[in-house]
Ligand code: SAM
């Protein structure tokens with residue numbers, strides 16, 4: 001039996017793609033191993049969202065070249081789709097290059113490799129099929145991902161995703177809901193609906209559901225206790241989605257709504273297709289919906305032409321929204337993207353300076369916000385146990401990490417739900433003690 005090793009870089013979409021690839025490989029008779037050394041086949045599932053992420057895979061390929069003399073190397077995912085056959089020039093020991101839209105042909109590609117073919121590619125984006133795999137090897141026994149939409153039609157000026165993941169293709173609502181029911185039957189209680197832009201979900205079947213309707217239907221699947229979704233584009237984020245969350249506690253009170261900048265000029269150059277006011281209207285829907293929805297976002301600093309005043313507008317948006325968490329990045333030039341031709345690209349030192357200021361500003365907001373949780377009782381899903389601190393690791397519906405002490409014996413809590421009183425708060429997590437029931 002051939003053994004494979006897989007390393008995954010990047011976002012949840014990639015993590016879930018790897019689960020599907022692993023499922024495929026196992027059904028084809030391969031077995032997974034935990035170390036590079038033990039493998040015959042080495043897969044890198046790659047990310048190209050920023051230059052640093054892309055360089056990681058080339059460093060890996062370089063570092064392991066000698067040690068992997070007898071191994072077959074496969075580069076899959078976004079770098080594979082973006083660089084295509086150029087990967088064979090940069091790393092001649094690679095034998096397979098495939099983008100995510102070709103994973104349904106992976107078995108055929110592996111047959112070609114087994115037959116001794118040294119250069120196999122799967123780079124077509126020209127597919128209507130979404131990746132419905134017969135088997136998905138899931139990493140977590142309690143929380144599962146379900147892809148509802150692949151690709152992206154938005155073309156934001158800085159972003160490589162439309163080139164690496166191709167145009168949008170939605171799965172039928174029937175297939176999504178069947179997968180959710182199967183997962184519930186297997187004992188999963190939490191699912192996360194995935195897509196680059198879940199809000200533009202359009203059911204291709206006669207049921208014709210939009211995203212809010214799909215969310216409502218998923219919220220009715222017996223056995224599911226928590227439903228999350230990511231990522232949302234503000235333009236397609238409707239009031240109907242907020243209403244669905246307000247009505248059903250199974251739909252988690254956390255929304256990740258990437259904004260990228262607080263300045264209208266920058267948003268317009270980014271081709272984001274909304275203004276700050278339009279974004280704030282969506283935030284107001286959530287703040288006034290009757291449920292305490294945690295808000296998180298993404299920012300890019302140092303986009304070409306971002307002035308000091310534009311950056312100040314971003315800081316003022318942090319204060320206005322008071323996010324629960326923020327993911328912030330320095331703008332990184334990406335191949336093929338419209339932003340490359342903009343003038344006034346900024347030097348790295350200034351981008352770093354702005355990033356540090358933004359992160360420190362947000363840290364203070366999180367310290368303040370999280371302090372407000374002390375004394376509250378929260379329901380957590382238990383994800384693990386930290387031997388070093390003796391604390392269980394829990395996650396709240398709002399997606400906050402809540403580490404807690406549990407005094408009654410060494411009962412296995414992982415995968416269970418319990419209530420915890422928050423006693424301490426830091427910028428990135430909460431701590432507490434379980435409440436006896
Ligand atoms: N589809 C999602 C959206 O519209 O927000 C997210 C896609 S991307 C995987 C996640 C985040 O990476 C984006 O929200 C953006 O902040 C960041 N990002 C994308 N391209 C970037 C670039 N060229 N440089 C820096 N950050 C980038």
Ligand code: SF4
Pocket residue numbers: 152153154155156159160161162196197233
């Ligand atoms: Fe990239 Fe914009 Fe699509 Fe998100 S919506 S994946 S940022 S192009």
